[in-house]
Amino acid sequence: MELLIITVVLGLISFFVPRNSIKLFGLAGSFVSAAIAIIHLINFETGSYVSIFETTEMPFGLTFQIGYDGLGLMMIALTNLIVPIIILSNYNNSATSENRVFHALVFFMQFGLLGVFTAADGILFYIFWEFTLIPVFLILYWFGKGTNKVLLKFFIYTLIGSLGMLLSFIALGLKANSFAYSDLLAVHLPAKEACWIISGFLLAFAIKIPLFPFHTWQPDTYTSAPMSGTMLLSALMLKMALFGMIKWMIPLVPEGVAEIKWLVIILSVIGIIYAAIICIKQQDIKRLFAYASISHLGLIAAGIMVFTKDALVGVSIQIVNHSLIAIGLFLVADILESRLKTRELSHMQGTATLAPKFGFWFAIIAFASVSVPFSAGFIGEFTLLKELTEFHFAVGLLSATTLVFGAVYTLRAYQLSMFGAPKNETFEDLRWNEILVFILLTNAIVGIGLFPQCIADLVGPSLDKLIIIFNETTTH
Amino acid sequence: MEAIIVLFLSGIIALFLGIYNQPKLTTIISVIGLIGAAIVQHYPLNILPAEYNLLEFNQVGNGFVVLAILLTLLIVLSGQKEFLEEKSHAGDYNALLLFSLCGGIILIGFTDLFMFFLGLEILSIPLYVLAGSRKGVSESSEAAVKYFFMGAFATCLLLFGVVLTYGATQSFELSEILSKTINSSGNAMLYVGMIFILASFLFKVGVAPFHFWVPDVYQGSPTVFMGYMSSVVKVVGIYAFIKFFHMAFGGLYDFWSTLIAILIGISMFIGNLTALVQTKFKRLMAYSSITNGAYALMAILYPSALSDSTLWVFMLGYGTSVVALLTISMIVNDDADEIASFKGIGYRKPLIGLVAIAALLSTSGIPPMTGFFGKLMLFSSVWSYYPWLIVFALINSAIGVYIYLRLIMTIMSKETATDTKEVIVSISQTIVLVLSLLLLVAGWLMLLCWK
Amino acid sequence: MGTETLILFVLLFPLIGGLINGTIGKNLSETVVGTIGTLMVAIPFVISFSIFLSLESAVNIPLFSLLKLSDFSLNAGLQVDALAIWMTMIITGIGSLIHIFSMGYMKGDPGFYKFFSYLNLFIFSMLILVLGSSYFMLFFGWEGVGICSYLLIGFHYNDKEKGLLNTLAARKAFVMNRIGDLGLLIGCFLLINQFGSLEFSVIAEKMKSLSIATDSVAIIGITLCLFIAATGKSAQIPLFTWLPDAMAGPTPVSALIHAATMVTAGIYLVVRSNFLFELAPYTQNIILYIGLATSLVAAFIAMRQNDIKKVLAYSTVSQLGLMFVALGLGSYTVAIFHVTTHAFFKALLFLGSGSIIHANHHEQDLTKMGGLKKYMPVTHLVFLLGTLAISGFPLLSGFFSKDEILAAGFVHSPLIFSLLILSASLTAIYMFRMYFLVFFGQFRGDHHTKEHLHESPGVMTLPLIVLAIFSVLGGALNIPDFIVSNGAHWLDHFLNHGTFGLDKIHSHHLETSSAVGIMIGTSVITFLIIGISYWMYVSKQKVTKDEHDFTGWEKLSSKKLYFDEIYNALFVKSVEWKASKVLPFIENSILIKGIGLLTHMISFSGSQIRKIQTGILSSYFFWMILGIVGLISYYLIYFKLWNF
Amino acid sequence: MILELISIILGGMTIGSALMVILSKHPIRSVLYLVITFFFISGHFILMNAQFIAIVNIIVYAGAIMVLFLFVLMLLNLNKVDEKKTNHPISFTAVIAGGALLLVILAALKDGITFTNTIVKSDVGLVENLGTLLFSKYVVPFEISSILFISAMVGAVLLAKREKQHID
Amino acid sequence: MPAALSITQGLTVDYYVILSSILFSIGAIGLMTRKNMIVMLMCIELMLNSVNLLLVAFSSYFNQGDAQIFVFFIVVVAAAEATVGLSILILAYRNKRNIDADLFNNLKG
Numbered sequence A: 001m002e003l004l005i006i007t008v009v010l011g012l013i014s015f016f017v018p019r020n021s022i023k024l025f026g027l028a029g030s031f032v033s034a035a036i037a038i039i040h041l042i043n044f045e046t047g048s049y050v051s052i053f054e055t056t057e058m059p060f061g062l063t064f065q066i067g068y069d070g071l072g073l074m075m076i077a078l079t080n081l082i083v084p085i086i087i088l089s090n091y092n093n094s095a096t097s098e099n100r101v102f103h104a105l106v107f108f109m110q111f112g113l114l115g116v117f118t119a120a121d122g123i124l125f126y127i128f129w130e131f132t133l134i135p136v137f138l139i140l141y142w143f144g145k146g147t148n149k150v151l152l153k154f155f156i157y158t159l160i161g162s163l164g165m166l167l168s169f170i171a172l173g174l175k176a177n178s179f180a181y182s183d184l185l186a187v188h189l190p191a192k193e194a195c196w197i198i199s200g201f202l203l204a205f206a207i208k209i210p211l212f213p214f215h216t217w218q219p220d221t222y223t224s225a226p227m228s229g230t231m232l233l234s235a236l237m238l239k240m241a242l243f244g245m246i247k248w249m250i251p252l253v254p255e256g257v258a259e260i261k262w263l264v265i266i267l268s269v270i271g272i273i274y275a276a277i278i279c280i281k282q283q284d285i286k287r288l289f290a291y292a293s294i295s296h297l298g299l300i301a302a303g304i305m306v307f308t309k310d311a312l313v314g315v316s317i318q319i320v321n322h323s324l325i326a327i328g329l330f331l332v333a334d335i336l337e338s339r340l341k342t343r344e345l346s347h348m349q350g351t352a353t354l355a356p357k358f359g360f361w362f363a364i365i366a367f368a369s370v371s372v373p374f375s376a377g378f379i380g381e382f383t384l385l386k387e388l389t390e391f392h393f394a395v396g397l398l399s400a401t402t403l404v405f406g407a408v409y410t411l412r413a414y415q416l417s418m419f420g421a422p423k424n425e426t427f428e429d430l431r432w433n434e435i436l437v438f439i440l441l442t443n444a445i446v447g448i449g450l451f452p453q454c455i456a457d458l459v460g461p462s463l464d465k466l467i468i469i470f471n472e473t474t475t476h
Numbered sequence B: 001m002e003a004i005i006v007l008f009l010s011g012i013i014a015l016f017l018g019i020y021n022q023p024k025l026t027t028i029i030s031v032i033g034l035i036g037a038a039i040v041q042h043y044p045l046n047i048l049p050a051e052y053n054l055l056e057f058n059q060v061g062n063g064f065v066v067l068a069i070l071l072t073l074l075i076v077l078s079g080q081k082e083f084l085e086e087k088s089h090a091g092d093y094n095a096l097l098l099f100s101l102c103g104g105i106i107l108i109g110f111t112d113l114f115m116f117f118l119g120l121e122i123l124s125i126p127l128y129v130l131a132g133s134r135k136g137v138s139e140s141s142e143a144a145v146k147y148f149f150m151g152a153f154a155t156c157l158l159l160f161g162v163v164l165t166y167g168a169t170q171s172f173e174l175s176e177i178l179s180k181t182i183n184s185s186g187n188a189m190l191y192v193g194m195i196f197i198l199a200s201f202l203f204k205v206g207v208a209p210f211h212f213w214v215p216d217v218y219q220g221s222p223t224v225f226m227g228y229m230s231s232v233v234k235v236v237g238i239y240a241f242i243k244f245f246h247m248a249f250g251g252l253y254d255f256w257s258t259l260i261a262i263l264i265g266i267s268m269f270i271g272n273l274t275a276l277v278q279t280k281f282k283r284l285m286a287y288s289s290i291t292n293g294a295y296a297l298m299a300i301l302y303p304s305a306l307s308d309s310t311l312w313v314f315m316l317g318y319g320t321s322v323v324a325l326l327t328i329s330m331i332v333n334d335d336a337d338e339i340a341s342f343k344g345i346g347y348r349k350p351l352i353g354l355v356a357i358a359a360l361l362s363t364s365g366i367p368p369m370t371g372f373f374g375k376l377m378l379f380s381s382v383w384s385y386y387p388w389l390i391v392f393a394l395i396n397s398a399i400g401v402y403i404y405l406r407l408i409m410t411i412m413s414k415e416t417a418t419d420t421k422e423v424i425v426s427i428s429q430t431i432v433l434v435l436s437l438l439l440l441v442a443g444w445l446m447l448l449c450w451k
Numbered sequence C: 001m002g003t004e005t006l007i008l009f010v011l012l013f014p015l016i017g018g019l020i021n022g023t024i025g026k027n028l029s030e031t032v033v034g035t036i037g038t039l040m041v042a043i044p045f046v047i048s049f050s051i052f053l054s055l056e057s058a059v060n061i062p063l064f065s066l067l068k069l070s071d072f073s074l075n076a077g078l079q080v081d082a083l084a085i086w087m088t089m090i091i092t093g094i095g096s097l098i099h100i101f102s103m104g105y106m107k108g109d110p111g112f113y114k115f116f117s118y119l120n121l122f123i124f125s126m127l128i129l130v131l132g133s134s135y136f137m138l139f140f141g142w143e144g145v146g147i148c149s150y151l152l153i154g155f156h157y158n159d160k161e162k163g164l165l166n167t168l169a170a171r172k173a174f175v176m177n178r179i180g181d182l183g184l185l186i187g188c189f190l191l192i193n194q195f196g197s198l199e200f201s202v203i204a205e206k207m208k209s210l211s212i213a214t215d216s217v218a219i220i221g222i223t224l225c226l227f228i229a230a231t232g233k234s235a236q237i238p239l240f241t242w243l244p245d246a247m248a249g250p251t252p253v254s255a256l257i258h259a260a261t262m263v264t265a266g267i268y269l270v271v272r273s274n275f276l277f278e279l280a281p282y283t284q285n286i287i288l289y290i291g292l293a294t295s296l297v298a299a300f301i302a303m304r305q306n307d308i309k310k311v312l313a314y315s316t317v318s319q320l321g322l323m324f325v326a327l328g329l330g331s332y333t334v335a336i337f338h339v340t341t342h343a344f345f346k347a348l349l350f351l352g353s354g355s356i357i358h359a360n361h362h363e364q365d366l367t368k369m370g371g372l373k374k375y376m377p378v379t380h381l382v383f384l385l386g387t388l389a390i391s392g393f394p395l396l397s398g399f400f401s402k403d404e405i406l407a408a409g410f411v412h413s414p415l416i417f418s419l420l421i422l423s424a425s426l427t428a429i430y431m432f433r434m435y436f437l438v439f440f441g442q443f444r445g446d447h448h449t450k451e452h453l454h455e456s457p458g459v460m461t462l463p464l465i466v467l468a469i470f471s472v473l474g475g476a477l478n479i480p481d482f483i484v485s486n487g488a489h490w491l492d493h494f495l496n497h498g499t500f501g502l503d504k505i506h507s508h509h510l511e512t513s514s515a516v517g518i519m520i521g522t523s524v525i526t527f528l529i530i531g532i533s534y535w536m537y538v539s540k541q542k543v544t545k546d547e548h549d550f551t552g553w554e555k556l557s558s559k560k561l562y563f564d565e566i567y568n569a570l571f572v573k574s575v576e577w578k579a580s581k582v583l584p585f586i587e588n589s590i591l592i593k594g595i596g597l598l599t600h601m602i603s604f605s606g607s608q609i610r611k612i613q614t615g616i617l618s619s620y621f622f623w624m625i626l627g628i629v630g631l632i633s634y635y636l637i638y639f640k641l642w643n644f
Numbered sequence D: 001m002i003l004e005l006i007s008i009i010l011g012g013m014t015i016g017s018a019l020m021v022i023l024s025k026h027p028i029r030s031v032l033y034l035v036i037t038f039f040f041i042s043g044h045f046i047l048m049n050a051q052f053i054a055i056v057n058i059i060v061y062a063g064a065i066m067v068l069f070l071f072v073l074m075l076l077n078l079n080k081v082d083e084k085k086t087n088h089p090i091s092f093t094a095v096i097a098g099g100a101l102l103l104v105i106l107a108a109l110k111d112g113i114t115f116t117n118t119i120v121k122s123d124v125g126l127v128e129n130l131g132t133l134l135f136s137k138y139v140v141p142f143e144i145s146s147i148l149f150i151s152a153m154v155g156a157v158l159l160a161k162r163e164k165q166h167i168d
Numbered sequence E: 001m002p003a004a005l006s007i008t009q010g011l012t013v014d015y016y017v018i019l020s021s022i023l024f025s026i027g028a029i030g031l032m033t034r035k036n037m038i039v040m041l042m043c044i045e046l047m048l049n050s051v052n053l054l055l056v057a058f059s060s061y062f063n064q065g066d067a068q069i070f071v072f073f074i075v076v077v078a079a080a081e082a083t084v085g086l087s088i089l090i091l092a093y094r095n096k097r098n099i100d101a102d103l104f105n106n107l108k109g
Helices: A002-014 A019-043 A070-089 A100-118 A122-131 A133-143 A148-176 A181-186 A191-208 A217-224 A227-252 A254-280 A285-306 A309-340 A356-369 A376-391 A393-418 A432-450 A453-475 B002-019 B023-042 B059-085 B087-109 B113-131 B138-169 B174-183 B188-205 B213-220 B223-247 B250-276 B281-301 B310-332 B350-364 B370-383 B387-411 B427-450 C003-027 C030-054 C082-105 C112-131 C135-153 C163-195 C200-210 C217-233 C242-248 C251-260 C262-272 C281-303 C308-328 C332-359 C377-391 C397-412 C414-439 C447-452 C458-478 C490-498 C512-539 C552-558 C560-610 C617-638 D002-023 D027-047 D051-075 D088-109 D127-136 D139-160 E013-033 E037-062 E066-096
Strands: A050-055 A064-068 C059-068 C073-080
Touching (some): A002 A019, A002 A100, A064 A100, A064 A122, A070 A100, A070 A227, A070 A309, A100 A122, A100 A133, A100 A227, A122 A148, A133 A148, A133 A227, A148 A217, A148 B387, A181 A227, A217 A285, A227 A254, A227 A285, A227 A309, A227 A453, A254 A393, A254 A453, A285 A309, A285 A376, A285 A393, A309 A356, A309 A432, A356 A432, A376 A393, A376 A432, A393 C163, B002 B023, B002 B087, B002 D139, B059 B310, B059 B427, B087 B113, B087 B223, B087 D139, B113 B138, B113 B223, B113 E066, B138 B213, B138 C617, B138 E013, B138 E037, B174 B250, B188 B223, B188 B250, B188 C617, B188 D088, B213 B281, B223 B281, B250 B281, B250 C560, B281 B310, B281 B370, B310 B350, B310 B370, B310 B427, B350 B387, B350 B427, C003 C030, C003 C059, C003 C073, C003 C112, C030 C082, C030 C112, C073 C082, C073 C135, C082 C251, C082 C262, C082 C332, C082 C458, C082 C490, C112 C251, C135 C163, C135 C217, C135 C242, C135 C251, C135 C262, C163 C242, C217 C262, C217 C281, C242 C251, C242 C308, C251 C262, C251 C308, C251 C332, C262 C308, C262 C332, C281 C308, C281 C414, C308 C397, C308 C414, C332 C377, C332 C397, C332 C458, C332 C490, C377 C458, C377 C512, C397 C414, C397 C458, C414 C512, C458 C490, C552 C560, C617 D088, C617 E013, D002 D027, D002 E013, D002 E037, D027 E037, D051 E037, D051 E066, D088 E013, D127 D139, D127 E066, D139 E066, E037 E066
Antiparallel strands (some): C059 C073
């Protein structure tokens, strides 16, 4: 329970903290929440389900149940560990880090995310899902430089998706006479109906991930958002959709999976290649990373649709890995943007000479994002691609081109911004907080790259359960 | 019944205090009267003789009465600043609001067409007056003229319908009409009568094609009374509509439900699409009220509408957010009523900003606001009967979000409108804002103690 | 200590060295950095040598499991067998020599510590590649060497003129390697699918038990994928164009990575997978022809290259092609033998060229050299030995290894054999062209450079001398049995007895007469070529033309057969065209505008509906009455009462 | 038969005077025609033996309300024809719409209309009977209507009263 | 209902249904065509009266007093409405100096 409450409390306190100490407060607070997550991780008994809070008597058939299993805990830990990193990387960004409202919004956002990952009731899940939109929207609106049009596009897009999900929940909940996860699982649907319901879910998740061709909101939003907003979006908010697909969409409507499986996989594969090719000639570094994110997530989405144990393990690893990499890349983009006052790659040449530390850490992150050995992505992509190839050879082959394209565009970005003779006079090298962020990220990436088993152990039993549910329904 | 008496008496007192130029006292009296009425309604004293208990309130009806009183209370409080500007009429305004509310309560509790008809008129006639109460302003008179003529026409339609229904069923009692209608599916007079009654109800609720009065009248009326029209009158009207059609014409459900569903579908689109292109705040709210009225009316489409709290929650969310937004509009106090004049107000006054966000998100149906739960319950109740309508409603919700989000962005903008006046929030308005914030965020929890 | 522990040290030393130099190397003096770097490679060499001496049978060392999946697990494990330890020795041995050389070559470079760090990390990755017990580990190292190669090629990234070009070359190398990696990855997946494991030993066992048909689709698929991977790393057609460009890196890098070790990873992969390839004659044929084609094409291109390193690079490609020919012919040990000798003399040649370049103020153009014999006697001598060795001068190392390939080709078919002879002759031609152009005649560079021409310091010449000795004597490893009776074909035996699969393959034994005939024949050809070259470049003092003046076949050779241009037009341009034109069009005009059109339509319909609201009372009445008429009509329709 | 004839003639006259209400250009004439219409309708009431209602109709409508109308007309000095020329296409469509309304009502009701449901001459319309009913069964609505009246009064005063500030 | 009396009594309820429908439609047409607001108000009174007529007819037909009580209330309401309506008219006249309904079209769109 303290998991959820502390973020709200922190958020509320943030409004009243003196302006000069809000930075420290934010950092300290987020670390406290991280510590709590770690305690939960340590106390967690593999394969168990921890119920945090449970009431069944609520108005309108809503059951207020929250709790987590291994998968949920992974996401919780990810959230609580990523938020401090985001706040830390934002530490010297005075426009946001010295703003009380900003910190409050981040904490509320964290609250929403934790809710999404712990909800054990469909409507509750939806409520938290939508709730996260509000703080992130305000962060984007107040601290970003996006036009109203961009923000509206972002909001409307995601909202239309979630309405589809709401509809599906309603349809499903009426069948089950309850919205509780366990009751929803028990519903059996005729194929046609299942197809409609899963499409509703899919709409929500496809827009959030985003899958091709629902992605057009994303690059604009990312580029206009403040750094922390972009990080929250790509490192955490998109993960809600992936989590939703694994835990909610497929187990709840396994009957419909067969109908949409190929659609999603084809869209994912198109997305992987499409976004990667766009990246190849992209001049705007933040936009480039945004498209790269589409490409990476396409792979994960395709992996989810395969829905075998191994694929899901790979997905879990990639979820964590992508969060880490996204933070690294967007931090890099922000460092470049804030110090050079441009996002154009062609104006950045030779930064590595001026700021060797930055060059070094950027290289590490860039390599991590092309998933070289020792990085988490190496194992994750290996597993995912293996499963995709096993699923269908062509799918695997096409998805695997991400290896090549990824190398092309990432190294191009690195090269154009870092290498060559310096174009600019000076470039301030990394500050302590940025170095700390990079060190943390690298440790995590390498740690997972060497010991991915820890993630597999954490999520394994819950994945097993989901797969059993899935297989039981689809084989009958 | 007791609540009506309390309200009527406090209205009379307020009237007299107004004559003796005690505007502040009238406020206090009306507030006391409203609270007293709510208490009496909830904990009846049972002092009236039995034949006076002509009105019937079940639990849900009680809830709606309390809701109507609550919303009126908010409106009375938020309007005090405007009332006090014309001191000589403060008593009249308060009294007329209270009288109108009496009609509203009758409309919730009616069992026969006499009380129904009277209640409807008592609800409407003070409003015709109040719509035109900004006497020097030609828009206000125009609103009154339009409201009056169309309202009177709707009354004629209602009466024509009533008489045909009476001709078909020989009774003015709802229960008897119901028992007659169950077995008389082929009676033409009954159907035509019902259609006329339906038309007048559609007019009251503002459903296409009987919605034309809504934007004009809302825009022209003083903001306080627009708040009353779009919250209390809507609550009561929809409740009466549902009650009438379920209690009297329940036997013809198959016929009218499809008809109403189609009209609801059309209205949602008309309201939202037109709201999309508005530049005046009140007019936008008026169109949005057409859409929301249509959502609320969906409750009529499922049989248990009168015995569960679905509609109640929806109307709580919608009514509160309307009152909150109009209070903000009164605070902004822009004569031209342009949306642009709201720019940045929420950023300068965080309380206003917070309330605006809560209200607009609630209207958009975004959790965890009360409006979301209302919509959720409503949509899931109707889903089994008219799934296509829910799809329509969700599409409209999306368009609605666009509309409200633009408003949020205007209100929460960091920049401000160029000719910024000093924004003054009076005490009563602060109370309204805080109360409505509370209701918007946690109002749905009231259901916990309600059942 | 047993082999298990020792081999870990072999692995760990370079890693530790790399990390030390990478983290604190900046604050250490160059000597310390260099010494650490060198020791961290030299010590593993000593250790591996001791393991080599005591190795009896293959040792499998499971380390830990990275990830357990449902039907198999990704394991980190090592495997020491003859092939692995042999490769380890080559890597560490040549590696340490090149480290020593680099201490001199890189002196004064601001990135000195980084360079050594990268080199050590490269050695580490390469060791994982050869020591890994599974295709997964192999892939791990495979990718690792790719990155180190990338970093080292682009080492001088901030050079004013060539900085960006260097990094472009690096990126090209990495991306092309990645294409190959894709093959390896898919191959791995197919292997998992087929055998449920990636462990070499397990797969080899299962090969026996499963009794898979020769040339079955699965096997062909797997072997083709693996071969694609090999073409990437080992620079074969079609993925060979990166290697010459990779010469943008510092010369020791070219010597170590792009001549002696990394590029042989492809050979290693195929040898390692011999049990698979043996079952796929189809793939073997492809390998044979690709190898042959590569060898000839590269040799042809090398004929008229004016950049000293480019000549060597194409020579490397050509030699790798020969090795693949050997692989295609099923002579795995021969390929490894050539890998070994090639490592010696190609490292020697590259380091020698490094020494030359160092002396020439980083001038690499052959047209600007000449007559260096008198300025750099030691370099001249070792370079000559290297050139002789690669040209197949009798009794030098290259002579024996190449001869075995020719012999294998002779057994296979006369056509192959004659083409191999052609390739070998071309080698001699371009090598001696280069040798004479560099060391004979008059110095053609500018005056300033001429004054500073000097012999390289001891750190640089020492490795050269050591390598020269090996180049000369390397042939002794695998002397044909008709020359010596005892210890003949030592390397064959060694590898055959300690490597999976190889023990079952019997090398083709030529009759002594044919073997001797081939030897004599090639020797004669070599002598002839040397003579002609001497006559052309020394006696007639013919000087090569400038690049732009070539015509006819010379131009074709100098322009590298237009491979880069064709690739550019075929692949790069089309992808870039899509990236800059087509997809942005889809993105902006179809996806975004499409949505925009929808929203526009919505608001347009709003403004249309708005017009009904005229503000005139009577029109409102009109609509309302029409509404009622409509409602009643609905009733009439509902009950079908429309009959007056 | 006589009664039937009378009622039919009366009905025709009612319709005719009602039409004159909307057809006459001059508002005062309209008022007068409306009063005549009310008288005719009261005649129908008497035919149906609803004397009380007939009287009330004449007193309240013709006597009070219509006089009020006349007062207002005179007061505002609107007794001249200042109505703009009627826009013919618009009135045409309006008439069509009204005609359609009548048509569909009759079309819908036509099955029920057989002219056999004759009216009984009953006593319920006498003052005594109605009074008893009004003050027993319908006493509450009767009292409730006081709210209606007081709000109408207050409203009329509120709207019609001239404010001191702006005197026209 | 008593059929025996029908011939002599003559007046059928259907006749009143038609008559009152016609009156109602006339009122509706007047509302749409006339611009003078006083005349419009009169049209509304006409429509109310058509309802009254039909109610009384039903009352006699069913031999029930309730309908006539309803007529009584309709008259009450009509009076109240007329009061309010006329005062609104006066107010409107003060603002516009006219009571032409078409002039009141500032609020639209």
